[in-house]
Amino acid sequence: xxxxSYPPMPASEPGLRPAKESTVAPAIEVRKLSIxxxxxxxxxxxxxxxxxxxxxxxxxxxxxxKTVLIKLISGLIKPxxxxxxxxxxxxxxxxxDELMSIRKDIGVVFQxxxxxxxxxxxxxxxxxxxxxxGHSETEIEERVSEVLGFVGLEQTMNLMPSDLSGGxxxxxxxxxxxxxxxxIILYDEPTAGLDPLTGRTIVELILRLRDxxxxxxxxxxxxxxxxxxxxxxxxQDPNGEASRPRLKGRSQQRAELLTSFVVLKNGGVFxxxxxxxxxxxxxxxxxxREFLS
Amino acid sequence: xxxxxDVILGAFLNVVIEVQQYTFHVIRSFANLFRGxxxxxxxxxQMDVIGVGSLLIICLTGFFTxxxxxxxxxxxxxxxxxxxxxxxxxxxxxxxxxxxxxxALMVAGRNASxxxxxxxxxxxxxxxLAMRALGTDPSKKLSTPRLVATVTMLPVLTxxxxxxxxxxxxxxxxxxxxxxSALYWSTVYHNLSYNDLxxxxxxxxxxxxxxxxxxxxxxxxxxxxxxxVGRSTxxxxxxxxxxxxxxxxxxxxxxxxxxx
Ligand SMILES: Nc1ncnc2c1ncn2[C@@H]1O[C@H](COP(=O)(O)OP(=O)(O)O)[C@@H](O)[C@H]1O
Ligand SMILES: [Mg+2]
Numbered sequence: 001x002x003x004x005s006y007p008p009m010p011a012s013e014p015g016l017r018p019a020k021e022s023t024v025a026p027a028i029e030v031r032k033l034s035i036x037x038x039x040x041x042x043x044x045x046x047x048x049x050x051x052x053x054x055x056x057x058x059x060x061x062x063x064x065x066k067t068v069l070i071k072l073i074s075g076l077i078k079p080x081x082x083x084x085x086x087x088x089x090x091x092x093x094x095x096x097d098e099l100m101s102i103r104k105d106i107g108v109v110f111q112x113x114x115x116x117x118x119x120x121x122x123x124x125x126x127x128x129x130x131x132x133x134g135h136s137e138t139e140i141e142e143r144v145s146e147v148l149g150f151v152g153l154e155q156t157m158n159l160m161p162s163d164l165s166g167g168x169x170x171x172x173x174x175x176x177x178x179x180x181x182x183x184i185i186l187y188d189e190p191t192a193g194l195d196p197l198t199g200r201t202i203v204e205l206i207l208r209l210r211d212x213x214x215x216x217x218x219x220x221x222x223x224x225x226x227x228x229x230x231x232x233x234x235x236q237d238p239n240g241e242a243s244r245p246r247l248k249g250r251s252q253q254r255a256e257l258l259t260s261f262v263v264l265k266n267g268g269v270f271x272x273x274x275x276x277x278x279x280x281x282x283x284x285x286x287x288x289r290e291f292l293s
Numbered sequence: 294x295x296x297x298x299d300v301i302l303g304a305f306l307n308v309v310i311e312v313q314q315y316t317f318h319v320i321r322s323f324a325n326l327f328r329g330x331x332x333x334x335x336x337x338x339q340m341d342v343i344g345v346g347s348l349l350i351i352c353l354t355g356f357f358t359x360x361x362x363x364x365x366x367x368x369x370x371x372x373x374x375x376x377x378x379x380x381x382x383x384x385x386x387x388x389x390x391x392x393x394x395x396x397a398l399m400v401a402g403r404n405a406s407x408x409x410x411x412x413x414x415x416x417x418x419x420x421x422l423a424m425r426a427l428g429t430d431p432s433k434k435l436s437t438p439r440l441v442a443t444v445t446m447l448p449v450l451t452x453x454x455x456x457x458x459x460x461x462x463x464x465x466x467x468x469x470x471x472x473x474s475a476l477y478w479s480t481v482y483h484n485l486s487y488n489d490l491x492x493x494x495x496x497x498x499x500x501x502x503x504x505x506x507x508x509x510x511x512x513x514x515x516x517x518x519x520x521x522v523g524r525s526t527x528x529x530x531x532x533x534x535x536x537x538x539x540x541x542x543x544x545x546x547x548x549x550x551x552x553x
Pocket of ligand 2 (some may be wrong): 111
């Protein structure tokens with residue numbers, strides 16, 4: 001995993017960069033979002049913000065509307081009411097054509113990877129570049145091998161998605177989302193169904209993107225280990241060195257600035273706050289206690 | 294009694310909604326021709342899949358249809374002592390009717406189903422959503438290339454089927470019915486009018502549009518996992534075939550009234 005040629009980092013000092021405070025528009029804001037399917041209210045009045053550079057971990061039982069929320073944030077479906085803002089721009093009233101330009105800034109990693117199975121790994125990852133047009137084949141191949149290197153899968157370039165394991169598919173899917181360096185990445189249960197070790201490599205990718213690239217993200221998961229890893233660990237070595245990243249153990253206060261939690265329950269936001277607050281709330285709230293245990 | 298009325302009303306409403314959605318799909322697929330981006334590469338791939346891929350079944354269908362037509366018409370013509378006119382009957386029936394309809398039905402069975410299952414499985418595995426998230430309009434990327442490819446390839450396939458069919462009729466006429474080659478080909482040549490050719494080439498254009506739009510539309514409205522893909526595939530073939538036969542009757546009527 002080499003990061004050498006991966007895009008230049010934001011100017012600020014990598015180790016000490018807190019998520020930006022509210023002086024600038026948040027990367028993502030959802031305001032009073034409600035949506036129902038066939039009379040069944042899936043999300044009801046959901047509001048939260050994701051600051052620039054922050055990772056928002058969304059926890060919730062299955063069928064609590066996590067995937068629906070991801071689709072709403074990326075504008076793939078429209079809410080019944082409420083608003084979504086991306087870098088301060090309201091996207092809810094936009095037409096599909098107008099949304100296309102907003103989506104350039106958003107990478108989505110779908111629950112089941114959703115790789116195009118008629119295209120090779122190379123073509124999957126290069127998809128956005130092909131769509132944009134104006135890139136030479138050599139440039140495309142270079143950029144693809146760069147991001148595939150980033151997710152540790154350089155050698156799979158010419159395989160088809162059906163040749164890959166579940167964990168590799170997820171990583172290719174992350175690479176596909178990354179190719180144009182979006183400022184926001186939405187992960188829908190990126191570690192679901194993977195063994196802990198493979199899951200760990202994916203969580204490390206998420207950390208890398210947050211800590212070294214300053215990507216704002218929403219991480220939907222129901223694996224608590226992943227959620228707490230994201231909250232408590234961070235990359236401090238911008239060069240990423242060799243294969244194993246040097247994760248500087250528990251430097252909680254700082255990581256906390258970069259990670260916060262939302263717990264969804266019965267369609268609403270049941271909890272919104274830092275890891276510390278979540279652990280504190282656990283003592284009072286039986287639901288969270290049950291959920292976290 | 295009220296329940297029954299509700300059920301009927303509900304079913305009728307569903308049909309109306311379905312027709313409306315299909316109409317929107319058709320309009321959008323055509324409108325995409327005038328708004329970029331256009332996917333030339335995908336269109337060429339589809340032309341290959343539909344055109345080259347269907348060539349063999351189209352040739353077989355054409356040949357044996359022509360052969361059977363020759364045998365059957367010779368039998369009827371025998372009673373008038375007009376076996377010599379077999380070539381004319383084979384040619385006219387093939388060019389006006391059987392060539393377009395049978396080719397369209399074959400391509401519907403092969404490609405409308407293919408489109409529905411391919412797009413359907415992309416829907417149920419979130420690939421369509423991913424496509425939109427990556428900034429592509431699936432209607433432009435998937436529907437329109439298939440529409441263009443089918444509309445251009447089906448007339449070509451039909452022309453090939455017609456020709457092979459007439460040739461099949463010739464083989465039967467020459468070797469089973471002992472009609473001379475010169476007589477067969479001259480009855481074919483002198484009795485095919487421009488109107489026959491016009492009708493014979495107008496039909497595949499429309500049938501091609503039906504195959505592609507029904508195939509893609511059925512694919513896009515897939516729900517319910519792999520089972521849903523199977524259902525969409527079947528629906529696409531059934532709907533496309535029925536539409537082809539119905540529209541054929543309408544076109545034939547119109548042509549008979551206005552082009553005679
Ligand atoms: N397109 C849809 N049509 C009908 N119901 C839907 C649709 N999408 C999601 N739902 C329903 O919304 C609820 C939440 O779904 P989802 O967001 O996928 O849950 P999860 O939190 O497990 O990701 C589920 O009950 C699901 O059945
Ligand atoms: Mg989900």
